Amino acid sequence: MTGWLSATELVLFAQAFATTLAISVAGILLAVLLAMPLAVALRSRSALLRRSARFYTEFMRGAPLVILLFLLYYGGPSVGLLLPATTIGVVGLGFYGAAYFAEIFRAGLSAVPRGEVEAARLLRLSRAQCFLRIEVPQAARLCIAPATGQVIALVKESAVLSIITISELTKVAGEISNMSFAVVTPYLTAALLYWALVELVARLGLRAERILSATESRTHA
Amino acid sequence: MIAFLQDHGSDLLDGLVTTLLVSGGALLLGAPLGLAIAACTLSPRRLPAVAAGLYRSFWRGTPILVQLLVVFYLLPMVGLTIPPALAATLALALNTAAFQSEIYRAGLLAVPRGQIEAARLLGIGRGAAFLRIEAPQAVRLMLPALVGEMLALVKNSSLVSVIAVTEITRRAQQIASSTFRPLEAYGAALVLYLAIAAVLAGIGLWLERRLASGGRA
Numbered sequence: 001m002t003g004w005l006s007a008t009e010l011v012l013f014a015q016a017f018a019t020t021l022a023i024s025v026a027g028i029l030l031a032v033l034l035a036m037p038l039a040v041a042l043r044s045r046s047a048l049l050r051r052s053a054r055f056y057t058e059f060m061r062g063a064p065l066v067i068l069l070f071l072l073y074y075g076g077p078s079v080g081l082l083l084p085a086t087t088i089g090v091v092g093l094g095f096y097g098a099a100y101f102a103e104i105f106r107a108g109l110s111a112v113p114r115g116e117v118e119a120a121r122l123l124r125l126s127r128a129q130c131f132l133r134i135e136v137p138q139a140a141r142l143c144i145a146p147a148t149g150q151v152i153a154l155v156k157e158s159a160v161l162s163i164i165t166i167s168e169l170t171k172v173a174g175e176i177s178n179m180s181f182a183v184v185t186p187y188l189t190a191a192l193l194y195w196a197l198v199e200l201v202a203r204l205g206l207r208a209e210r211i212l213s214a215t216e217s218r219t220h221a
Numbered sequence: 222m223i224a225f226l227q228d229h230g231s232d233l234l235d236g237l238v239t240t241l242l243v244s245g246g247a248l249l250l251g252a253p254l255g256l257a258i259a260a261c262t263l264s265p266r267r268l269p270a271v272a273a274g275l276y277r278s279f280w281r282g283t284p285i286l287v288q289l290l291v292v293f294y295l296l297p298m299v300g301l302t303i304p305p306a307l308a309a310t311l312a313l314a315l316n317t318a319a320f321q322s323e324i325y326r327a328g329l330l331a332v333p334r335g336q337i338e339a340a341r342l343l344g345i346g347r348g349a350a351f352l353r354i355e356a357p358q359a360v361r362l363m364l365p366a367l368v369g370e371m372l373a374l375v376k377n378s379s380l381v382s383v384i385a386v387t388e389i390t391r392r393a394q395q396i397a398s399s400t401f402r403p404l405e406a407y408g409a410a411l412v413l414y415l416a417i418a419a420v421l422a423g424i425g426l427w428l429e430r431r432l433a434s435g436g437r438a
Contacts, residue, residue, distance in 0.1 A: 062372075062418030064379035066390060067411050074403035152282075159284030163383065170287055183294045191283040191291060198282040 004185060009176050016172035017193055023090055023168060024158045028151055030094025035101030042106040053102070060099030065160050068092050073164045089161040097154045104146045108139035141212045148205025152198050159194070169193060225405050229396045236392030237413055243306060243381060243388060244374035247313035248367070254314065255321030262326050273322070280319035286380050288312055293384045309381035317374055324366040328359035361432045368425040375417050389413050 005013070041053035060068075072081070072088045083091075112135045120130045162171035173190035177183050261273035280288065292312035296303060303311075332355050340350040382391035393410035397403040 058418075058422075059415065062376075062415045062422075063411055064376040064390070064414055066379045066382070067393075067407055067414060070390075070393070070397075070403065071407045071411065074397060075407055078402075078404050156282075156284040159286040160380065162286070170284065170290075173287070174290070177290075177294070184291060184298060187287055187291045187294065191279075191287045194284055194287065195279060195282045199278075 005189060009180075009186070012172050012176060013169075013189060013193070016167060016169045016190075017197075019167055020155075020158055020169040020194075021197070023086065023093070023161060023166065024155045026090045027093030027158065028097060028154050030090060031097030031101050031154065034094060034098035035105055038098055038102035039105035039109060042102060043109060057099040057102055060096055061103075063096075065092065065096050065157050066163055068096060069160065069164050085161075085164050085166050089158075089164060089166050093154060093158060093161070096157070097150065100150050100153070101147065104143050104150060105139065107146075108143035109135055111142050112138045141209075144205060144209045144212060148201065148208075151205070152201050155197060155201065156194065222405065225400075225402065226409065229400070229406070229409070232392050232396060233389065233409055233413060236387060236389040236410075237417075239306065239386065240375060240378050240388040240413075240417075243310050243313065243386065244371065244378040246310040247317055247374055247378075248371055250310065250314035251317035251321055254318035256325055258318060258322035259325035259329065262322065263329065277319045277322060280316050285313075285316055285377050286383065288316055289380060289384065305381075305384045306386045309378070309384060309386045313374060313377060313381070316377070317370060320370055320373070321367070324363050324370065325359075328363040328366075329355065331362050332358045364432065365425050365429045368421055368428060372418055372421045375414065375421070379414070 038053050038056065041049045042057070044050050044053070069088060069092045072083070072092060073085065076083060076088070116134055116138075117130055120134045121127075125133070158168060159170040161168055162174065165171070169190045173186040176186040180186070258273045258276060261269035262277075264270055264273075289309065289312045292315065293305070293308050296308055296311075336354055337350050340354050341347070345353070378388060379390040381388060382394060385391065387395075389410050393406045397406035400406065
């Protein structure tokens with residue numbers, strides 16, 4: 001192992017890191033967007049809606065991401081669903097992550113004291129106003145920590161997308177490993193890059209939590 | 222579909238056994254390591270606590286797929302040639318140890334200090350206090366979390382297919398490429414994983430109910 005990486009390899013890693021970042025961000029955004037209506041459905045008064053949402057979250061949380069991706073990537077074409085690998089990766093990550101985020105949002109919403117909602121309703125706030133101005137802001141504060149954990153989990157899961165040929169960090173590490181004699185170094189490099197990214201997300205999560213709880217104490221002062 | 226299962230059901234069940242062996246093995250192998258890490262974390266000495274923190278941070282901060290490949294390629298370099306299934310179990314064990322250590326730490330911290338002090342004052346030895354008072358209560362909190370960790374391991378074990386361990390996912394891949402029927406092959410694999418998840422969820426619920434009602438631990 002003379003020298004850790006060559007200049008070419010460095011460039012390849014930088015590009016792959018950017019891809020990992022892009023697919024993670026896209027997948028996580030999709031997951032959060034899908035999770036919002038799902039969380040509301042999980043708390044719905046309609047049993048049908050509640051059960052369907054529950055079925056979806058249980059299904060997704062019991063299934064390995066790689067199997068879902070294989071079903072879409074290899075099984076899709078046989079039912080006329082021909083999508084590019086990147087789309088499948090992002091959609092897969094999004095629908096998979098949505099189940100976890102929905103559960104986090106549901107718990108956050110349920111933790112808002114009933115009395116506050118009832119008081120707001122008595123003060124003639126509409127149901128929508130009450131939801132958006134009373135329930136959501138408080139739930140958001142409670143959701144930050146577990147949601148940060150879920151973001152980290154999905155960044156790590158994005159490595160699985162390498163198996164359906166997307167040139168992200170893990171895939172490129174494998175390609176470099178095949179080309180050079182230093183078999184482990186590329187994988188270790190990828191591991192360090194993931195580690196740095198995950199630490200960064202964790203720090204950002206802590207900061208967001210601090211900012212949100214600061215606004216909390218100010219409004220209550 | 223019935224004919225498909227008649228032809229390939231036994232292969233898939235074979236894969237199911239491997240999946241359970243690899244993830245169950247990793248859970249057991251990771252337990253003592255996880256306990257040791259938890260002990261280091263709770264230690265008043267600085268060095269063990271820092272080392273344990275670093276271990277946890279690395280194994281929880283990097284993708285399992287990458288960890289698996291590092292372990293798989295690193296072992297031969299240090300002169301260890303072991304079959305892929307064993308390497309996979311080892312990698313998953315190193316990973317789950319980091320997550321299990323959190324479960325053990327939380328469980329041990331949840332037992333009120335006062336109880337131990339009271340026991341010591343009553344003349345109960347340190348070992349007996351741990352075994353008869355601290356451990357039973359901690360275990361009650363840990364068991365449901367460990368069932369959840371087993372589910373995570375089963376799902377994660379789907380990734381060991383990349384180093385040619387013939388568990389459920391790998392079997393499904395083989396069937397898909399030999400029959401050109403990926404939908405059925407991966408669909409069947411999915412059903413198997415969901416079945417494991419359902420069984421584990423049932424065990425978790427049963428444990429929680431039994432332990433909550435003060436079942437003899």
